Amino acid sequence: MDDRLRVGVVGAGRVGAVLAAALRAAGHDIVAAAGESDASRDRIEALLPGVTTDKPSTVARACDLLLLTVPDDMLPNVVSMLSASGAIHAGQYVVHTSGAHGLAVLDDAVAVGARPVALHPAMTFTGTAIDLPRLAGCVFGVTAGDAERDVTEMLVDDLGGRAMWVPEDKRTLYHAALAHGANHLVTLVTQAMEMLTVAGGDHPADTLRPLLTAALDNALEQGDSALTGPIVRGDLNTIAAHLDEIAANAPHTLPSYVAMARDTLDRVVTDGRLLPIRANRIRALLVATSADAGLAVTEDELRR
Numbered sequence: 001m002d003d004r005l006r007v008g009v010v011g012a013g014r015v016g017a018v019l020a021a022a023l024r025a026a027g028h029d030i031v032a033a034a035g036e037s038d039a040s041r042d043r044i045e046a047l048l049p050g051v052t053t054d055k056p057s058t059v060a061r062a063c064d065l066l067l068l069t070v071p072d073d074m075l076p077n078v079v080s081m082l083s084a085s086g087a088i089h090a091g092q093y094v095v096h097t098s099g100a101h102g103l104a105v106l107d108d109a110v111a112v113g114a115r116p117v118a119l120h121p122a123m124t125f126t127g128t129a130i131d132l133p134r135l136a137g138c139v140f141g142v143t144a145g146d147a148e149r150d151v152t153e154m155l156v157d158d159l160g161g162r163a164m165w166v167p168e169d170k171r172t173l174y175h176a177a178l179a180h181g182a183n184h185l186v187t188l189v190t191q192a193m194e195m196l197t198v199a200g201g202d203h204p205a206d207t208l209r210p211l212l213t214a215a216l217d218n219a220l221e222q223g224d225s226a227l228t229g230p231i232v233r234g235d236l237n238t239i240a241a242h243l244d245e246i247a248a249n250a251p252h253t254l255p256s257y258v259a260m261a262r263d264t265l266d267r268v269v270t271d272g273r274l275l276p277i278r279a280n281r282i283r284a285l286l287v288a289t290s291a292d293a294g295l296a297v298t299e300d301e302l303r304r
């Protein structure tokens with residue numbers, strides 16, 4: 001196989017345009033790109049100057065490797081239509097970048113002889129040149145058959161990344177882990193900034209940045225051992241005060257605070273840092289707060 005491929009891109013969004021630019025820099029020929037929105041066409045012009053913009057079927061017919069970077073929910077329909085029309089063809093590599101999907105979503109392409117690869121970059125994208133150096137060391141969650149393994153590893157190497165091989169039946173769990181860690185982190189941080197603003201903070205991001213940076217680094221290095229704060233110490237009165245203030249000043253944050261507090265409590269009891277008798281008092285407080293706020297609690301929790 002020639003290491004240099006003729007690549008077509010369908011879906012020149014934030015991910016597709018950046019990956020195509022990185023592959024071009026590695027020596028691959030980006031023959032055409034499809035993008036319907038003005039933003040997509042602007043990205044093609046900025047990141048892939050000189051590359052022809054065309055409709056998806058024309059792009060698919062023109063390339064050895066078809067890079068599908070469309071939204072998750074659109075991917076099955078795009079694969080089906082391009083396969084049924086003959087645009088996807090035998091021997092062609094069809095690579096999608098969805099984290100949630102594995103190879104099954106490419107079954108229609110496989111039926112016409114294409115070679116499937118799932119290749120998901122575990123990072124967020126701006127859709128600008130800023131992203132290109134960030135690809136260095138990026139982990140790609142990849143799934144492919146033995147026959148496609150070499151080209152998959154080549155693509156990851158050319159993108160400057162590292163491959164994490166994900167079994168087909170674990171793709172959704174892999175993606176859920178990333179979404180839980182990254183997407184929900186944004187919600188958590190935003191809620192914390194809102195509370196600091198109500199508390200009188202002029203620059204909540206500056207207040208949180210060193211604390212959160214250290215907490216994230218420590219968590220990635222040490223796991224649960226990085227936990228600090230009132231729950232680990234068993235400070236019942238401090239937790240009760242938090243709950244009262246949040247209920248009064250940021251009630252929309254109360255459900256997430258209680259949910260994370262309960263999960264944190266379970267983890268520090270399991271690893272032995274908090275005695276069960278102390279943990280039970282905190283748990284009772286959290287359950288009572290949940291019940292008072294109309295949050296879901298089980299009958300067993302209410303009886304404890």
